[in-house]
Amino acid sequence: MISLGLRRELMQVARGERAADLFIRGATLANVLTGELHPANVAVYGGRFAYVGARQTGLGEGTAVLDAAGLVLAPGLVEPHCHPFILYTPSAWLEGALRLGVTAFFGDASPWAPLGPAGLHRAAELADQAGVYARWLIRSGPSTYGPDPYPQAEVEELLAHPAAAGYMEMGRWLQQYRGEDPFLAEMAAARRRGRRVEGHLPGVAAERLSALVLSGLTADHEPTSAAEALERLRAGLWVMLRHNGLRPDLPDLAPLVAGGQVDTSRLMLTADSATAGWMQRHGLVDEGLRLLVQAGVPPVRALQLATRNPAAYFRAEDDVGAVAPGRRADFVLYADLAAFRPEQVYVHGRPAGPLPALDWWQCCGPSVLPPLPQLADPALYAPALAAGPGMEFSQTTITRRRDVAGPDLPPGVLHAVLIAADGSRVSRCPVLSLAPGLTGGFATTCQVGGGLLVLGRDPAEMARAAARVAELGGGMALAEDGRLAWEWALPGGGYMAAGNLAAVAAGEQQLTARFRAWGYRFEDVVHSLLFLTGDTLPRVRLTPAGLFDTLTERVLRPADPPLSKI
Numbered sequence: 001m002i003s004l005g006l007r008r009e010l011m012q013v014a015r016g017e018r019a020a021d022l023f024i025r026g027a028t029l030a031n032v033l034t035g036e037l038h039p040a041n042v043a044v045y046g047g048r049f050a051y052v053g054a055r056q057t058g059l060g061e062g063t064a065v066l067d068a069a070g071l072v073l074a075p076g077l078v079e080p081h082c083h084p085f086i087l088y089t090p091s092a093w094l095e096g097a098l099r100l101g102v103t104a105f106f107g108d109a110s111p112w113a114p115l116g117p118a119g120l121h122r123a124a125e126l127a128d129q130a131g132v133y134a135r136w137l138i139r140s141g142p143s144t145y146g147p148d149p150y151p152q153a154e155v156e157e158l159l160a161h162p163a164a165a166g167y168m169e170m171g172r173w174l175q176q177y178r179g180e181d182p183f184l185a186e187m188a189a190a191r192r193r194g195r196r197v198e199g200h201l202p203g204v205a206a207e208r209l210s211a212l213v214l215s216g217l218t219a220d221h222e223p224t225s226a227a228e229a230l231e232r233l234r235a236g237l238w239v240m241l242r243h244n245g246l247r248p249d250l251p252d253l254a255p256l257v258a259g260g261q262v263d264t265s266r267l268m269l270t271a272d273s274a275t276a277g278w279m280q281r282h283g284l285v286d287e288g289l290r291l292l293v294q295a296g297v298p299p300v301r302a303l304q305l306a307t308r309n310p311a312a313y314f315r316a317e318d319d320v321g322a323v324a325p326g327r328r329a330d331f332v333l334y335a336d337l338a339a340f341r342p343e344q345v346y347v348h349g350r351p352a353g354p355l356p357a358l359d360w361w362q363c364c365g366p367s368v369l370p371p372l373p374q375l376a377d378p379a380l381y382a383p384a385l386a387a388g389p390g391m392e393f394s395q396t397t398i399t400r401r402r403d404v405a406g407p408d409l410p411p412g413v414l415h416a417v418l419i420a421a422d423g424s425r426v427s428r429c430p431v432l433s434l435a436p437g438l439t440g441g442f443a444t445t446c447q448v449g450g451g452l453l454v455l456g457r458d459p460a461e462m463a464r465a466a467a468r469v470a471e472l473g474g475g476m477a478l479a480e481d482g483r484l485a486w487e488w489a490l491p492g493g494g495y496m497a498a499g500n501l502a503a504v505a506a507g508e509q510q511l512t513a514r515f516r517a518w519g520y521r522f523e524d525v526v527h528s529l530l531f532l533t534g535d536t537l538p539r540v541r542l543t544p545a546g547l548f549d550t551l552t553e554r555v556l557r558p559a560d561p562p563l564s565k566i
Helices: 004-015 090-099 113-129 152-159 173-177 183-192 206-215 226-234 250-258 276-281 285-294 299-304 308-313 459-472 501-517 525-531
Strands: 022-031 036-045 048-053 064-067 072-075 077-082 102-108 133-138 164-170 196-199 238-242 267-270 331-334 342-347 388-393 399-404 414-419 426-432 441-444 452-456 475-480 483-489 540-543 546-549 554-558
Touching: 004 036, 004 048, 022 299, 036 072, 077 238, 077 267, 077 285, 077 308, 090 102, 090 113, 090 276, 090 342, 090 501, 113 133, 113 152, 133 152, 152 164, 152 183, 164 183, 173 183, 173 206, 183 196, 183 206, 206 226, 226 238, 226 250, 238 250, 250 267, 250 285, 267 285, 267 308, 276 501, 285 299, 388 540, 388 546, 388 554, 399 426, 399 540, 414 459, 414 540, 426 540, 426 546, 426 554, 441 459, 452 459, 459 475, 459 483, 483 501, 501 525
Parallel strands: 022 064, 022 072, 077 102, 102 133, 133 164, 164 196, 238 267, 388 426
Antiparallel strands: 022 036, 036 048, 072 331, 331 342, 388 399, 414 426, 414 452, 441 452, 441 475, 475 483, 540 546, 546 554
16 A cells, blocks of 8 residues: 555656655566566666656666666566465575565465464565565464364454464365355454455365355366366456476466467466476476467566466455555566576565574464474374275375275375374374375374374374474484484474575475385475365375365364373
8 A cells, every 4th residue: 555645756756856866767567467577777766667668768967777678577476375384484485485576475374373463464564664565364274173263252253363464375165165164154254354265275166166265265276177267257256377396287277268269357377386496497477477488478478477467366456466656666587588597686675685584483372292202102003903994106196995804004104193282182093095105104283184194004103203203393203223224303483494595405305315215206395295285186195183074074083082091
């Protein structure tokens, strides 16, 4: 929101009565509002664009002049759906994002939400100190079956915060489809506040979409083909086209954009939960732009999906998404627009440089785990009975039910134990095809089920790994051959590591190398572990309630009693 005083001063710069802070001369403007490339001079004042046109206005003694002849001036990229805490902190994520031209984001508020509005407010302050435009997306409940939904009054208090933009990928679409509470009431409350409500609709057939749109959903980021994306557009949803290492879907989605037969103004690009390694090798939404151009989409038209469109979806057009008077002066200079590799990036009228030291730990509490003596007891990890339903990985994050004959674990089958954060329940099941060569114990807090996930075949080694994670206050640990073989502290709520993007990518590499050595054969072990305990994807998941079938909505193996009773 521009104050009245700043608005008057911006108008004075536009009329040539006040000196601009920065004047960009001789650029070719990628105008995402009209879809054109045309010459333009641009004046910046107070972190906002004051003038865009043919004149040289606003020049004064204190004006810095940037000669952009031969360069294309484009708005900063907008990421509409991200989780800036997947092992990295938001600062480490931004370190990579800014280099790639991403100057605004709408991100998952999960780490800050437990502290309520105060946590969200502090996260907004830190993003502001980084100079970027950030808005946060709230979850209405946990991403796993078992815990009760978050109290509606608390969720609405978060949604009322000025830094909140809406709901983040509301899961459990079957319950939404049936019109069950509390989903309809929560979505109605969000819509009354003018907030967006993003769905999570993997594989949902077209005939179900009408009821889901009526429930209050406004967007979906789960289509994996042009046909699915078109079905969602036809039903009235905005659609995010995703591309990252976990879901490299854009080659299958691009025909919807390249065909020229469909209005693309309600399409957006997202890299979703790209890992640090993927960001370093490929990028974020800039990689999606390159793939669209390769598919035959004109660069400016492609650029609309990463600037104008997400800004319009979140009703943020007055701030971001275009180079136009009044918008924030977030922009990128490209030598070759089709390559989308920035020469320079400016945020709020200044060159994007090293970020200030930002303490994200203060926004989220430490990882909450049961008492150490209980976690260190090998009896907790002994398979009670292997026979019965288990989980088999068929893709990185897609699983299916696989029954195990038992009573002992067959070779290559892991025992998985999910311990609730408060020790109130313990879920167990056999896991097939994830890491058949793991014979020791591996423990992690970096998974969506909360508490501690422990994998392995040797109860003593599993206990040793679990105890070490508790000592670290959250993180990952591997125990084998009677010793701790590897660990990674994640002090930020059990999810985030200290260090820059390169350090996080190195940690990911070590984790992946361990799992590859154990026979892991899928694309992204970080996400395999994250979603092993989440119920938003097919088909069976180890949740706090037990082994849960997400399609039949049945608990196949109930959780055991609290730790104190084991």
